[in-house]
Amino acid sequence: MYHYTDFDGAFLKERNAQFRAQVERRIDGSLTEDEFKPLRLMNGLYLQLHAYMLRVAIPYGTLNGRQMTRLADIADKWDKGYGHFTTRQNIQYNWPELRDVPDMLDALAEVNMHAIQTSGNTIRNVTADHFAGAAADEVADPRPIAELIRQWSTDHPEFQFLPRKFKVAVTGSENDRAVIKAHDIGIQIVARDGVIGYKIIIGGGLGRTPMIGKVLHDFLPQEDLLPYLEAIVSVYNLLGRRDNKYKARIKITVHENGIEDIRARVDERFALIKPLFTGIDQQTLARIEADFAAPDFKTASEAPYHHARQHDPLFRSWSDTNLAKHKAPGYAIVSISIKAHGKTPGDATSYQMRLMASLAKRYGHDELRISHEQNVILPHVHKEDLPAVYAALKAAGLGTANIGLISDIIACPGMDYCALATARSIPIAQDIATRFDELKLEHDVGPLKIKISGCINACGHHHVGHIGILGLDRAGVENYQITLGGDGTQDATIGERAGPGFSADEIIPAVERLVLAYLNLRAEPAETFLQTYTRLGLAPFKSALYPETQTATAA
């Protein structure tokens, strides 16, 4: 893992002192709310519906046991004993008070963490594949360049007041687990004839106008990365629209000007910027890469794992859904579900956080990850230790065997917390999970991604859910619109709207009808919901969703 340098430490200290002063200056009137707001946002502090919310970055989703323990301590001391893991590899605290936030930031800085640029119209926390460094299918670990980009984008003087937020994601694998095509800039590490380079995708995004990103450069040389990114963002800073915040994201800039025009501008700008980079950044990168060297994997017997699979059906079920293939022999990647049926997706208590931290220290080479699906990952666990890990997780309410299944729902905070929401999303997620747990169908249904957003901003990624649910306000009543067939992987697809929305009471039965229809329609048990949908299209699902209209037209 990345080792903070003295510089990083000094930077955080200075930055936190500045924010402490900004809070005081807001309170004493030196700063107006209009001036303070962008400053608090670039330090991760929102004002939501009922309270402030502090969004803490977990850069590229990686943290160690000590850091996770500190997150738990902060939840206990300044919040209500829990935290919410988000789709952008952050953790949110929903109840801090303004005067406490500088102390929270100092407590984070002690373990090399911060909330810098987790909000505001600036380059946000860089996200990466949550299986980075462990996945069997990767070309290279994406985290070193994610860290390089974190450093470059932090406090970048040109880019603190962009037209709109700016999100960057990196993956080192063809199998995209970081949704790079739905980011302002998506970077894929690729190898050509043994040489590493980067595919640069820009202009993806969800929200009001969902768009899949376009390729700006198909093989950028390694040493050009930072100047090229700087060129892109600086072109966007001048060209991006500031007259309408719904048209301000780079996806609209690309759409309105065309990718060729943007490429020409970026190339022109790049030519001016490139000579200023002397190559020091590549030395920094080499140092960062050394920090991310793989841990010393052990060799041990897998017998305890096979034994537990044979004799413990719960363990078998959990290991079927919650493990992924690791690059090292004998190892597995463990996904810990933060989606217990009926609980708030992504919320972990301080007790659970401490437990996960201690498991990471004891069995997982002291590493944890936060996934964009709001789960926690132990990336390096030897199979020998899996029975012990599972037993400990289960005892803490963390043993749910549902990764990738219908109850592994992404849900944004919605109107229970968010000031922008048009409807709630958390109770819908809780009810769907509870219902399918009662039906005991979810393992039969298999892989199915439900994603719920409480407004058109799409923080819950509903556009790329196999079943997407969007909460709206229809004449003063919560109403839920369904989209189908979305996909957030390398085959990124925006879901299709199924038809009129459903009330809060109707939405759970509607989802149930959809899923039962799928069970009838699938060609064989191995055909997933998404595959069935792709094969048959919207029509049969639509008639399951709207049986009355079906009979009406038939009559």
Next chain:
Amino acid sequence: MPKPFTPKVITANALLEGDVIYMSATGWTRDLARADILTDEADADLRLIEAAAQTDKVVGVYLADIKDENGVPTPVHFREDFRARGPSNYAHGKQEAGKQEQF
């Protein structure tokens, strides 16, 4: 005939702790039931300006529509209902004991 005026309350978030607050006869309160019901448009606009000027105490001041139920202001829109009550997944915020006192 003047246009009928939907009764309103003045609401905001508290600068220091963030909670939803309302303007009552004796100052800001966390409890919607204690909020002053404003029935006159000109008066409401004036009171709004006064309240919004308290930038050292509050953020995002606005007028919210309510129904007057026997002198008790009651939300018209579900968003105001959630603001007045707190989140639905935990009994946090205003639902915690002792959180209804005068602000």
Next chain:
Amino acid sequence: MTQLINDTGFVPEDWTHGFCAQGAANDCLALDLPSDADPAAIDLAEGLQMIRIDFPSSADGRGFTIARALRLRGFTGRLRAHGAVIADQYAMARRAGFDEVEVTDEIAARQPADQWLARANWQENDYQSRLRG
């Protein structure tokens, strides 16, 4: 009225030659640019001594990129940020290539010199200069 600010704090205005808008006579000594100016299209004439870039709101960050683009194009004269700039942006302005900042008296009254001097250390704690070398 306005207040001029540099690394030494509040300083009196010393520029007495006025400013001209883009496209004015080419003997212009000091050019005033709006925040939507295209830095590639500015004529960097020999005699041009100063460029002043407008910040209509503290949330409009185009001026930072315009300043940097002008420096990248080789402008070595005086660069001034003008308008709704706040003390918290002083370091950004300096790092982006500005020499000084000119703000309204209203901002200067709310944000006295010490709040600006607190950012006069803009050369420290700078990730970008470390990565450029």
